[in-house]
Each structure stands twice: as C-alpha cells, then as structure tokens.
Amino acid sequence: MSLRDKHVLLIISGGIAAYKTAIIASTLRKQGAQVKCVMTKHATEFITPLTLREISGNPVAVSMFADVPEFHVEHIALAEWAHVVLVAPATANIIGKAANGVADDMATTVLMATTAPVMVCPAMNTNMWNNKIVQRNVQILKDCGYTIMQPDSGVLACGTVGAGRLPAPERIIEALEYVADERKELCGQKVIVTAGGTREALDPVRYIGNHSSGRMGFAIARAAAKCGADVTLVAAPTDLVTPFKVNRVDVMTTGEMKEAVDRLYDDANIVIKAAAVADYRPAVRAQQKIKKNDDKLTLNLVKNDDILFSLGQRKGNRILVGFAAETTDVIKYGKGKVAKKNLDMLVANDITAEGAGFKGTTNIGAFIYPDGTVEEQPLMSKDELAERIIDRVIDIYNKKNL
DSSP, X not given: OOOTTOEEEEEEOSSGGGGGHHHHHHHHHHTTOEEEEEXXXXXXXXXXXXXXXXXXXXXXXXXXXXXXTTOSSHHHHHHHHOSEEEEEEEOHHHHXXXXXXXXXXXXXXXXXXXXXXXEEEEOOOHHHHHOHHHHHHHHHHHHTXXXXXXXXXXXXXXXXXXXXXXXXXXXXXXXXXXXXXXXXXXXXXXXXXXXXXXXXXXXXXOEEOOOOOSHHHHHHHHHHHHTTOEEEEEEOSOOOOOOTTEEEEEOOSHHHHHHHHHHHHTTOSEEEEOOBOOSEEESSOOSSOOOOOSSOOOOOEEEOOOXXXXXXXXXXXXXXXXXXXXXXXHHHHHHHHHHHTTOSEEEEEETTSTTOSSSSSEEEEEEEOTTSOEEEEEEEEHHHHHHHHHHHHHHHXXXXXX
C-alpha cells in the first residue's frame, strides 16, 4: 500500500512544529503523491507559503479572498480535489473550530467542505493537550470519523516534558497510508501476531537468544492493521517502532510470550506466530554473573513449551499460521510441522539463502498448506511478503466462512 497518485491536502495550522510540514510534503511527493497545501494565517509565521509552494509544486491557499487563479471556488475545489486530508500540526485552536463546526478561514472551511478521510495530528503544550476541553473536542472529531494520531512524548519547544510533540514525518506518512486506502477485509477480526527473538537469561548479564530482528512480524502486524483488523503484537525485545493502529505487548522469555498469547487466544480469530522463540532455557538462572574460572562451561537446559503446538491443539475455528526457519530440507520439515501443529499455513524459509533470514529487510519463503500445496515466494521486501501472507490469510478466512 502506498500514496502513489493520491491527492493529499495538507492543512497547516500555527504551531511551532509547522516547519516539519516541509519534510512531510517533500516525502509525499517522492512517494508519488500529489500535494496541495492550505495554511492558516498564523502558520505563515512559522513557515512561508513560498517554501511550501516550491516543495509541493502547487499554489498554497491562505486567505479566503486571495486571487488564486489556479483555484475556482477555492475551498470547494480543494475539498473535492483531495483523496485524503492531513491536518499537521493541529493546534488546540483548529481542533476546537473543527469540532464545533466553525469555518472562518480557508483551512477550517475546507475541512467543513471535504468528504475525504481526514487525519489530524495534534501538537501543542502538554497542559493544553491534557485540557478537558481539548480532549472533549478530540473525542468529537473521533466520533465524526476523523482519525487522530496521538502526539509523541518528550521535551517540547516550551521546555515542558510530556505529550504534545508532532510525531516524526515518516510515522505520520505511514499512518496516512492507512487512512487514505484502508482495506476492510479483516474489519472486526482480532489478530495476534508474535515477533522478534525471545531471550532466556543465563545470569544478570548473558542470555540465550537468536538473531531475529522482529521485522517480519512487525510487517505482518502492519499489513493486518491496514486491512482493518484489531491487531495485538506480542513482541520480544526489539528497537522497532510499533505500527500505527497496533496494540503491543512486550515480553522477554518464551514463557512470557506463551502467557501473553494464552491470555489473548480466547478472543482471537487469527494467530500468526512469526516470533523466533528459544526452544530451551537454563534449568537454573544464576543470580550473579558467571565468572570465567574454568576452560569449559556446561549448561543444564530444559525444554520450553511449544507455543504453536499448544495453540494448534485448541485451534477450533481459528486461523493459525506458523513460521519455520530452516537450513536444510525446508519443504520436507515444513510439511511435517503443518500436520503436527495443526496449521492452516506455514511460512518456511531457508535462512542460509541470500536475501533471506534474520536482520535483513528482504526475505524468501514458501507457503505450505495442509493439503501439501507449496507456493514458492521469490526474493522481496519483508513488507511485500507480509502483504502476501495477509492476502492468503484473507483467502483462508473467506473459505472457512462461506
């Protein structure tokens, strides 16, 4: 999913974060979107219309009564042109006006006139953001169908530490993709996705783990959310940012992951277990750092519960998808796992193949089904593979629910 050929109307209100809209507009154009900008009068104090005109390649509307020959009835023409509207930064002022039907300048008039999906990115002082009136207005916009992207927390321009920062441009654009072209195939479905590599502590310093980055699982969670699913991502340690509209539960060990998945399982319709879990854990975790006193160290390990196997035993009408990272006989071992673990689909890959495996941004694999069918997948980005996985899950869901 992308914003290529989409008409993005960027409405900029008068907050200090307005300067970031230059990056947003530039990135959108690089992705193939057409961009037009509308600014409030106060926004022009932070970034000039000329700057945004040069970056967007289109005239910038500020005044209701300016002579802009490229527009007809300006606010109506812009409102009808837009495929999606992005309000960033959204101050308390413009949020309040929109929530209460005030249309007293070009920006708010366009908002009143558009029928396109609208995403609002609030940015303001923490105390203003937490104000009950502002929160009431935000809720009104939500009730009216606007998508609200929660502000980030951190050090604000005023020196306050707390919520109120405009999210990074790349995160805003990722979220905008959902709003502009959200699919509905999994609307109402509860999806669990596991991701990353679990860690089993040997002592307070060391652990048994693997090379999983979590990228594949995060991409799957993102793809499922874009199809309208209610997604919970159970994530082992990773530095990755939680995808938009995805709930996240952080875990460390295989046992913690099993507990988290078990808590969610009764309400789930679809489970995609992409995590690389540790199969064994130390029988005893050393309370102090193990010293290197001897030339050899013998570890006593015990087997962890097989999460996927236990889920398959009580699958019911759920869809259960597993992953298998192998180094030899990928298809043979994969077919065995599909049968043993009662799966609807297995994504198997040879992690020794170039472009496949952990840490990278690409992957190669094969989809294996209970009837023995194998669908080979060529080298592609993990995001592309994730979308294919979700497409197959949708096919399986539709067949089960005819």
